[in-house]
Amino acid sequence: MNTAQYKTWDEFMEGVWRQNPVFVMVLGMCPTLAVTVSAINAISMGVATLFVLVCSCGLVSLMRKLTPKEVRIAVYIVIIATFVTAVDYAIQAISLALYDALGAFIQLIVVNCIILGRAEAHAAKNPPIPAMVNAAGMGVGFTIGLLALGVVREILGAGTLFGVSLFGAGFQPWVIMVLPPGGFFVLGAWLLLFAWWARRRAGLPAKEATQHV
């Protein structure tokens, strides 16, 4: 890999792993928790957000020299809302069942902090290609985060994965996991797991984790 390729890859992986929007930055929580009752919902939401993110960051980046500083947020919001409207109608046309399952959360992509954050922090200062690569990384990272939640909640709460039954008829589903509290618990558990893992990698024994005041 030469330097330019490496830099692009690095930019992409920043969103996927080091700055993962769900697990590291804890942004865009509302759709993360609300739609992840099943793996298929999680993927659809992730892909919809990915599309809006890449398109709007590309456009924001193209218009970065034309946009006056004072009204930039309004400009970003209108750009994002345009793409979200397109996605909204596209999902409605592709699958009405999916549209009903995701509900208002497709339209609420507009106020997802990840998108506005990327537009403001990255796309407004960089040329279109790096901006879109960075946005794609963030979008993929967001999708992975959603999927991690959706898979756990679907397996525990319904005993299925992508709609396929895993445990047979005797399985007693843990219903609370597909209800609102489950979303908070599963995300909290993931964050704990990552914190524990980061601590282990840093070489600290788990015992010292308890702080004595």
Place this chain on the structure above:
Amino acid sequence: MSESAFQIFVNALLANNFVLAMFLGLCPFLGVSGKLDTAFPMGIATTFVMLVASLCAYGLNLLLTAFHLEFLRLISYIVIIASAVQLVEMVLKKYSPALFRALGIYLPLITTNCAVLGVALFQTAREYDFVQSVTFSIGGGAGFTLALVLMASVRERLTLSNVPDLAQGTALSLMLAGILSLSFMGFAGLGG
């Protein structure tokens, strides 16, 4: 829609609490709930923006439907909310500079609070009439304030207790929110 205004209010306040049951407005919920002093004014300001946004969205929706421009709904709603926030900001700056300074950066951030856009979108989707829309927005705002105040109170107590290092920060807040959400599920069915 045959729901009475009271049912809508109770539903939005408790049974379908915006934060704890519908996952709307989680960013300020996790971000501003550290101290009670900021949590309460934030809740009130958000409620006011919700009310203004709901009124404007109701009028705008009539206009858009009359001209068959439904596809512009999302864009126009978000512009209206941004203007409403700007309005609140200017009014506060003029009449209550102390509160304006206390809220600081959180005020403009209400624009990207999905609870506000959520109110406008849900009232349109459920075809609420004027009175229903107003009660819905006030109930939703009150529910948001309630959740924020509860969370802030618990977190203030927690700063004094001995928490494992590993769980501090967001993970702990999320677990707390989960328990709060669990207790709010006890209200299910209350609004009929």
